[in-house]
Amino acid sequence: MSDVIVRGRDFTAYRIGGAIAAALLFAALLWQTYEIFDGDAMTVPETSWTAVNDGEGSGENAVLADDILVARTRLLDERFKTGPSPEEPGFAAQAGQTLVEEPIDGYSKALPEAWMTGDAEMLRMLRPGQRTEGLSSLPYVNAALFERPEGRDWRLGMADFITHLGALVILGFAFLLALLLAIRGRVPIAEGRARTKVKRFGFLERATHWMTATSFIGLALTGIVIAYGETLILPFGGDLLGQAGWIATWGHAVCFPPFAFGILIMGIMWVGRNIPDRLDWIWLKNGGGLFSDEGPNPPAKKFNAGQKLIFWSAMLGGILMVGTGVMLMFPFFFLGLEAQAWVMLGHATVATFLIAIFIGHIYIGTVGMQGAIDAMWSGRVDRNWAKEHHELWLKDIEKEETAR
Amino acid sequence: MARLKFLCDADRCIECNACATVCKNEHEVPWGMVRRRVVTINDGETDERSVAVSCMHCTDAPCVAVCPTSTLYQTDLGIVLHDKDNCIGCGYCFYACPFGAPQFPEATLMGSRGKMDKCTYCAGGPEENGSEAEFKKYGRNRIAEGKLPICAEVCSTRALLAGDGDVVGEIYRERVIHRGYGSGAWGWKTAYYPDEKS
Numbered sequence: 001m002s003d004v005i006v007r008g009r010d011f012t013a014y015r016i017g018g019a020i021a022a023a024l025l026f027a028a029l030l031w032q033t034y035e036i037f038d039g040d041a042m043t044v045p046e047t048s049w050t051a052v053n054d055g056e057g058s059g060e061n062a063v064l065a066d067d068i069l070v071a072r073t074r075l076l077d078e079r080f081k082t083g084p085s086p087e088e089p090g091f092a093a094q095a096g097q098t099l100v101e102e103p104i105d106g107y108s109k110a111l112p113e114a115w116m117t118g119d120a121e122m123l124r125m126l127r128p129g130q131r132t133e134g135l136s137s138l139p140y141v142n143a144a145l146f147e148r149p150e151g152r153d154w155r156l157g158m159a160d161f162i163t164h165l166g167a168l169v170i171l172g173f174a175f176l177l178a179l180l181l182a183i184r185g186r187v188p189i190a191e192g193r194a195r196t197k198v199k200r201f202g203f204l205e206r207a208t209h210w211m212t213a214t215s216f217i218g219l220a221l222t223g224i225v226i227a228y229g230e231t232l233i234l235p236f237g238g239d240l241l242g243q244a245g246w247i248a249t250w251g252h253a254v255c256f257p258p259f260a261f262g263i264l265i266m267g268i269m270w271v272g273r274n275i276p277d278r279l280d281w282i283w284l285k286n287g288g289g290l291f292s293d294e295g296p297n298p299p300a301k302k303f304n305a306g307q308k309l310i311f312w313s314a315m316l317g318g319i320l321m322v323g324t325g326v327m328l329m330f331p332f333f334f335l336g337l338e339a340q341a342w343v344m345l346g347h348a349t350v351a352t353f354l355i356a357i358f359i360g361h362i363y364i365g366t367v368g369m370q371g372a373i374d375a376m377w378s379g380r381v382d383r384n385w386a387k388e389h390h391e392l393w394l395k396d397i398e399k400e401e402t403a404r
Numbered sequence: 405m406a407r408l409k410f411l412c413d414a415d416r417c418i419e420c421n422a423c424a425t426v427c428k429n430e431h432e433v434p435w436g437m438v439r440r441r442v443v444t445i446n447d448g449e450t451d452e453r454s455v456a457v458s459c460m461h462c463t464d465a466p467c468v469a470v471c472p473t474s475t476l477y478q479t480d481l482g483i484v485l486h487d488k489d490n491c492i493g494c495g496y497c498f499y500a501c502p503f504g505a506p507q508f509p510e511a512t513l514m515g516s517r518g519k520m521d522k523c524t525y526c527a528g529g530p531e532e533n534g535s536e537a538e539f540k541k542y543g544r545n546r547i548a549e550g551k552l553p554i555c556a557e558v559c560s561t562r563a564l565l566a567g568d569g570d571v572v573g574e575i576y577r578e579r580v581i582h583r584g585y586g587s588g589a590w591g592w593k594t595a596y597y598p599d600e601k602s
Binding site: 034040043044045046047048049051065066068069070072073074075076077078093097098099100101111112114115116117118121122123125126127128129132134135136137139140142143144145146147148149151152154156158159160190226227229230234238239241242246247248249250253263273329330331332333337340341344 | 407463467468472480490492496512517549550551568573580591
């Protein structure tokens with residue numbers, strides 16, 4: 001390899017940007033880790049009932065609200081105990097008296113924790129919680145289901161596991177990339193730009209790539225609104241979250257067809273050049289030459305092992321996402337309730353990993369490597385870039401050029 | 405502090421479906437959705453039981469925890485309510501619900517199922533109590549008037565009990581002692597005592 005002229009660490013502005021991003025992402029990671037352990041996963045009451053008197057002006061009275069409802073409950077006892085008339089005064093709110101809800105400030109688990117603890121008498125009368133299905137005279141799907149304790153497991157998987165895991169995976173991987181940029185700088189064209197270009201991707205390839213890319217980003221962002229809206233948008237208002245949620249729901253459906261179509265075309269176009277071979281192993285053993293300006297840059301054909309991994313992530317991940325997504329769009333048509341629920345969890349899990357992987361792809365295609373963006377933007381790459389990263393492919397191209 | 409619950413005495417329920425019918429009528433629940441339904445277990449066998457089920461207004465409610473748009477919320481009486489304005493019809497609450505309570509107006513709508521509807525314990529929604537807007541979206545608000553859910557108050561055999569959990573439990577236990585048998589409080593373990601071993 002000839003002398004290194006451009007060095008990764010000389011891209012000062014990029015490295016400062018990387019350092020700032022790394023610091024921000026590190027803070028986000030710390031916050032996310034704190035979120036896992038801060039113990040606010042339990043559902044707690046958000047509003048409180050009190051009885052108010054319209055005319056009297058005697059103020060609010062939570063105890064009275066309780067008394068009214070407890071007295072009313074006693075009416076459901078055996079008739080010989082309650083007496084004949086359930087509409088005697090005193091058994092419901094009086095004229096001018098209503099029960100209203102008021103928001104509760106703060107988060108306290110005291111009430112649900114008290115609700116969850118039963119005395120011995122209460123616990124003795126419980127029937128064991130078990131899946132119970134029977135018959136129903138109603139013609140609706142799942143109407144015959146009485147009880148499925150699995151619902152609580154699904155909630156754990158969704159709200160307490162996947163959501164946090166996904167945030168850790170996405171933020172963690174983005175943090176590592178930012179750190180890489182800060183420390184190592186960009187992957188340079190070590191010999192400097194040759195100023196002559198080689199054609200790498202045709203119009204069809206680039207158009208397909210960008211169609212799939214934009215729709216993927218659309219799917220990712222709308223998905224993030226649905227998965228993380230409570231953290232990211234709710235602080236700015238519940239109505240805003242509702243609006244964003246609707247846009248996300250429809251946006252997710254709109255982005256799906258171009259994504260699925262793009263995956264199909266890309267598969268047909270590129271699968272031949274993405275079959276793994278022995279060169280990939282060498283490339284991976286050398287870390288793709290990613291960490292050093294001096295090389296060695298392991299030899300690669302048109303697609304190196306890293307690009308092949310991206311290709312197969314897009315293919316397998318994309319097929320999984322499209323497959324599970326279609327099943328979710330038609331509830332209970334392909335699958336029963338339990339399968340449907342777990343497919344939803346699978347969809348969310350694969351999604352977070354795909355987002356993390358493609359943050360890596362976007363990184364190396366833009367700020368992470370000098371000259372890489374040209375391949376997909378203009379379709380023509382610098383000859384020295386090709387020589388350093390796709391040696392064998394460039395040799396083939398040059399052979400064709402001389403043959404002509 | 406009262407904690408409102410539902411208890412259906414499966415040894416008394418005669419599957420008359422009055423609770424389901426009166427609920428639809430009282431709240432003018434749209435076609436295609438039922439807030440309460442009756443399920444018959446072991447139909448035709450000697451141990452056949454019928455049990456009415458709706459939203460149980462669970463403790464540590466899983467639907468509230470998974471809702472991506474904070475549509476669902478719980479009150480200090482235990483009632484789980486929903487805000488239809490923010491619902492996106494994703495169906496997560498249905499996946500998390502141990503009792504199949506959430507109902508949707510659409511089978512599918514390109515990934516959305518329309519705005520969810522479910523039992524409000526006859527307590528309306530976030531709109532002003534007794535307002536036209538509240539009635540249109542959530543039905544009658546009986547709790548505001550100090551009354552309990554109409555499904556229980558209308559039950560001819562008093563199989564379905566609604567109200568403060570302690571009182572309801574007491575009524576049920578005395579009944580079981582009096583008649584000498586009882587198949588237990590159906591669904592209570594999952595709905596109200598998820599962490600208790602029993």
